[in-house]
Amino acid sequence: MSRSKSKPPILRLEAAQEQAAVASIKQFLEERFELELGSFEAQEVLDLFTREVAPHFYNKAIADVQAHLADRFLSIESDLWALEKS
Secondary structure, eight states: OOOOOSSOOSSOOOHHHHHHHHHHHHHHHHHHHOOOOOHHHHHHHHHHHHHHTHHHHHHHHHHHHHHHHHHHHHHHHHHHHHHOOO
16 A cells, blocks of 8 residues: 555644554454554554544534634623613
């Protein structure tokens, strides 16, 4: 399997997080599918998810935070209107 250089990952993990993710991938595939991958292959799987899947989760999290903040700002604005003197 050759490493795809077509699209660099948008998101990056810290080295320790990346090592833990690779170990998790290896363990999951071994336990669930009896498939033993080396670190290189597990890194390829992680790179694929980092490039192709993680941005969708990131964008969803940003949208969720934006919606939450919009609700909070509306609530604060409403509270401020209630304090206004006529």
